[in-house]
Amino acid sequence: MHIQEELSQRHVLSLTVSNEAGILARIAGLFTARGYNIDSLTVADITDDHAISRITIVTSGPPKVIDQIIAQLDRLVPVHKVTDLTEAGPFVERELALVKVAGVGEDRIEALRLADVFRAKVVDTTIGSFIFELTGTTEKVDNFVALMRQIGLVEVGRTGVVGLMRGKEAN
Amino acid sequence: MAEKSGADILVECLVDLGVEVVFGYPGGAVLPIYDALYNHPTIRHVLVRHEQGATHMAEGYARSTGKPGVVLVTSGPGATNAVTGITDALLDSIPMVVITGQVPTQLIGTDAFQEADTVGITRHCSKHNYLVKTPGRLAEVVHEAFHIATTGRPGPVVVDIPKNVQIATAPYARPELKVHASYRPQTKADAAAIDAAVEMLAAAERPILYTGGGVINSGAQASALLRELAALTGAPVTSTLMGLGAFPASSDQWLGMLGMHGTYEANWAMNQADLILCVGARFDDRVTGRLDAFAPNSRKIHIDIDRSSINKTVDVDLPVVADVASALDDMIALWKQRGHQRQDLSGWWARIADWRAKRSLSYPETGEEIMPQRAIADLYQACVATGKDVIITTEVGQHQMWAAQHFGFEAPNKWLTSGGLGTMGYGFPAAIGAQMGNPDSITICIAGDASIQMNIQELGTATQYRLPVKIFILNNEYMGMVRQWQELTYESRYSNSYSDSLPDFVKLGEAYGWTGIRIEGPQDLESGIRQMLDTPGPVIVDCRVAKLSNCFPMIPSGAAHTDMLLDPNQIAGIMSDEAKALV
Ligand SMILES: Cc1ncc(C[n+]2csc(CCOP(=O)(O)OP(=O)(O)O)c2C)c(N)n1
C-alpha cells in the first residue's frame, strides 16, 4: 500500500486576531494538529492600542481543505476575521528579503546589475560582499535568489508574505 | 471597593454562575482554592480518586443535567491526568470548565515542582483556555469561560490559575459578562436557508432525518421539535450513537442507530434516501462508512451550529448554520405557514419494512450461556418495569454497541457514552457524575470487563458520597471489540486481547462497601438484574456472558452501507491493507 497525495493550490489567508498570549501557538498548532500546510506565516500588531494583530498565512491544499482551514480558524475564540485573499479578489502581496552575496570582479558587477533590474537596494557592503534588500512577490524573490545563487549566494532571510485586498475598503 | 483573594474571587464567581458541584482533587497548587471551598454552604465538592475520574464525572453531570460540569485539579500531574477527559469533552461537545492550579507566575518556565505547561498541553484539546496572571482578571475570565463552554458548540474550557494569583488580592465586584468580540456563534439560521430546507423536505419522496448529539446539546426543546417535525413530515428517523434518546425508540418512525453497528434498515434507508436532513450530527467516519458510496443519490441538508462541521467530510447541498432548536422551530413554523402536507411516503415505508424484516439485531441463543444482547434486553425490560427515571452510561467496546442497539431510549440526556474519543474508563465516573446531578434516578453503567478497570478506583468515590450507582459488567473475559477486529482482520490471532487475571469483581465491590452480585448463567439473569435494581446502595454486577459473541450488524472499515455484515458466518478473515489502515 502507498499513501497518495492530493493536488493542492496556494492560498493567501489574512486574519485579524486579538493580540493575546498564545494566539500564535493556537494558530500554528491548529495547522499541525489537523495536518494543514504552512508555507509562510507573518504576524504583527496593527492597531494603536496593540489589541489586534494581522496574521498572514500562505497555505496550500485542495479546495475542500482550504475551506476547512478557514472554518477552523474562524471558530477560534480570539480570531476576528479570516479572509482568503486568493478567493476574495485582487490583492497585493509582498515579502521582504535580505540576500547576502559574495564575489569579486565580474561577479560583483553582475550582482549589482541584477539588483538594479530587480530594484533591490544595497544595505550592507564589504570588499567581497553585498546584502541586498528586496521586496516583491514570492515569485520575484525566488527568481532573484535563484540568479544570485549562480553568482555567489551566501545566505537569505525572508519575512514571508503580507497581503491586503486592493481597493479602498478595509478588510 | 473591597479586595478579595483570587481564590475567593473564583469561588464567588462559581456561586454567581450557579455551580452546585465541583469534581476535584487537591494538591499544592490549588490549596488556596480548597481553603476557600472549606465548608462551603452551597458548593458541594466531590473528592475523586483520580483526576481523569473527575473529568468524566463532570461530563456525566453535564450530559445528564444540561448544566456545565466543573472540575478542579492541581498543577502538573493533576492537570495532565485531566487531559483525556478534556479531549473527550471536546470531541463530544460537552460543556465543562476545568480549573487547574499552576505554579506561581515567577516560577513559570523554570521546571518548578509540579509545573506543566497546562495551557500548551490543552490548547488543542479544549475549546478555549486561559492562563490568568493577575487576580484582577480572574472574575472576567471565569465568567467568559463558562459562557464559551456552554454556548455555540459546547466544549471544555480550561482556566489555569497560578498559586500566587489565588492568594494575591484585587478589588472585586461582580463582573459584567465581557466576551471576546470575535466570539459570536451563529444560532439563528438564515431565512433563505430555512426556506430552501422546508421546500426540499416537502418535495422529498424518500426523506430521512439523520440526527445526532447536537439535538441533545441544544436542549430538551430541540428533542420536542424534532418529534414535531417527524410527525409533520412522516419521515423515518435515525440517529448517531451520541443522539440516542432525542427521538423515542418506541416510535414507529424510529429506525434505530445508523453507522458501523447500526441497523440494516437505518443504513439502507440512508443509502437509498433522496433527501437527508442531518440535524446536529457530523458525518463521522463511524457513520458514513466508505465516503464515495455514502448516500450516493441523496440531496443533503446539514443543520449544525459549527460551520467547520459542514462539508468537512461529506459535501452537502444546503448548509444551515444554526442552533438545532432554533432551526427546527423556524422550519416547523414555515412548514405550517406554507400549508405543506405530509407526502405520501407509503412506497418508501414499504421498502423500509422489507429492510426491517431482516431483523438485523437478532442474535442466536442456545440457552446455555447468557448472550450479551439478551442481558441488555432484559436489563432494559427490568428498568422499564421500575417505572423510574433511568440513566445509562457505558464504557467502550462491544457492550457499548449492544447497549446502543438493545436498550430503548425515550428521552434525551438519559444515554451517556463516549462517542468521539471512545474513551474506555468514561462510563463509570460518568455514572457517578450523573447520579450527583440526578439523585432520584437509577444510574447504571453498562461496562466491559476491561474498560471497568480503567477507572475502577472511583468505587471509593461512590461509597464516600453514598451514590447508589449500579455497574453492570458484561464480562466476556476479552477486550471483545479488539478480539472481534482481530477475527475480522488478523485471522483470529488474539494478540493481547484476552482479559487475563481479572479481579473478582464481587469481592472488589465488597471491599469498597458495595453490594456485589454474580450472574453465572441464564437462570440467574432476571433475578440478578432485579436484585441489582432493588438494592438501595451501589451495586456491582459481574454478568458472565458468552465469551466469543460478536457485535452485528457491522460495516467493516472502508465498506459501504450496503456491504453490511449481518452475522458471524460472513466474516471474511483477511482484509486488504487499505482497509486495515482505516480505523
Ligand atoms: C483508553 C482506551 N484504550 C484503548 C481503547 C481501544 N479499545 C476499544 S474497545 C477495547 C476493548 C474493550 O474491552 P471491554 O471493556 O471488555 O469491552 P467488550 O468489547 O469486551 O464489551 C479497547 C482496548 C480504547 N477505546 N480506549
Ligand SMILES: [Mg+2]
Ligand atoms: Mg470484555
